[in-house]
Amino acid sequence: MTSTNQKRTLGEFIFDNQSSFPYSTGELSKLINAIRLAAKITNHEVNKAGLVDILGDAGNTNVQGEDQQKLDVYANEKFIQTLIQRGIVCGIASEEEEDFIAVNSIDGNNNNKYVVLIDPLDGSSNIDVNASVGTIFSIYRRISPLGSPVELRDFLQPGKNQVAAGYIMYGTSTMLVFTTGNGVNGFTLNPALGTFYHSHPNMKFPETGRIYSVNEGNYVHFSKGIKAYIKYCQKEEGDRPYTSRYIGAMVADFHRNLIKGGIYMYPRIGPKQNGKLRLTYECNPIAFLTEQAKGKATTGTKRILDIEPTELHQREAIFCGSVKMVEKLEEFILNGD
Numbered sequence: 001m002t003s004t005n006q007k008r009t010l011g012e013f014i015f016d017n018q019s020s021f022p023y024s025t026g027e028l029s030k031l032i033n034a035i036r037l038a039a040k041i042t043n044h045e046v047n048k049a050g051l052v053d054i055l056g057d058a059g060n061t062n063v064q065g066e067d068q069q070k071l072d073v074y075a076n077e078k079f080i081q082t083l084i085q086r087g088i089v090c091g092i093a094s095e096e097e098e099d100f101i102a103v104n105s106i107d108g109n110n111n112n113k114y115v116v117l118i119d120p121l122d123g124s125s126n127i128d129v130n131a132s133v134g135t136i137f138s139i140y141r142r143i144s145p146l147g148s149p150v151e152l153r154d155f156l157q158p159g160k161n162q163v164a165a166g167y168i169m170y171g172t173s174t175m176l177v178f179t180t181g182n183g184v185n186g187f188t189l190n191p192a193l194g195t196f197y198h199s200h201p202n203m204k205f206p207e208t209g210r211i212y213s214v215n216e217g218n219y220v221h222f223s224k225g226i227k228a229y230i231k232y233c234q235k236e237e238g239d240r241p242y243t244s245r246y247i248g249a250m251v252a253d254f255h256r257n258l259i260k261g262g263i264y265m266y267p268r269i270g271p272k273q274n275g276k277l278r279l280t281y282e283c284n285p286i287a288f289l290t291e292q293a294k295g296k297a298t299t300g301t302k303r304i305l306d307i308e309p310t311e312l313h314q315r316e317a318i319f320c321g322s323v324k325m326v327e328k329l330e331e332f333i334l335n336g337d
Ligand SMILES: O=P(O)(O)OC[C@H]1O[C@](O)(COP(=O)(O)O)[C@@H](O)[C@@H]1O
Pocket: 095, 119, 121, 122, 123, 124, 125, 215, 248, 249, 250, 251, 276, 277
């Protein structure tokens, strides 16, 4: 077992891999370093959530009509502040902000190339019960001309245009997992040293698995095909029944399935709603990681990364994980719905 010191740090990894980053001029490295810093600041508060006045409701609702938790607001502020203070992005969009935020470069111009979309605190319903939560981020190169103010279209690009994406998981340990289009790597924070170490190189989904993750409390609202797939998972046959695991934070359910093999599902809930998860800062970054880890991410009928977003906070159904399990689900949807 290589000791901590023998493992590369995240900073070293970014430095060593900078030349493989798309359009590498160092700006993306600085941006990932800023996300690393905001992650540590947020982690510090998450870890002592019960001791400081950061549990519970913040008393406002966000653009989704959801009650904001104090930690949603805190994480949102810390990530936005850290990115703005470093003047390395031209725009930020967040689950907790109705509109995107235009950011000038340090010299006051609009010369920065990247926009960032974030879900500052994923799994908000887990905060008060001390269960795992996360942060999700997605990075694009702007399409509007350099030197001009950032535009909405810079944030509404299809997921396949992402140059980087990742998440931070605040769980039994704190990890940062990300991709820049060259595979997926995971880093674990050594809290004593405040340093992320390269603990999980080249993460890949097992081709198949025995874990399915879905809120079965919504079962009555699921389509025939999805109900049939869940029954298939529960049937005593071959290597089934599979195990049902649902932490209630997409980041944590995804992370477990990435390591063990499995499928995460958040389907449409009845005719009206288009699923719960948001395309631009939840589904797209998780889908990019999934494909980079040799898994599959779909709406059930369409590749998530091919969807052309039309709204900043639009919702999409998502099924992602081990390729064989997602393909089996698609089969049931094709035959059942
Ligand atoms: O309680 P439900 O409906 O199963 O929803 C849980 C899902 O909603 C989310 O909490 C949505 O994310 P936020 O907490 O960022 O709003 C996911 O992390 C999780 O998988």
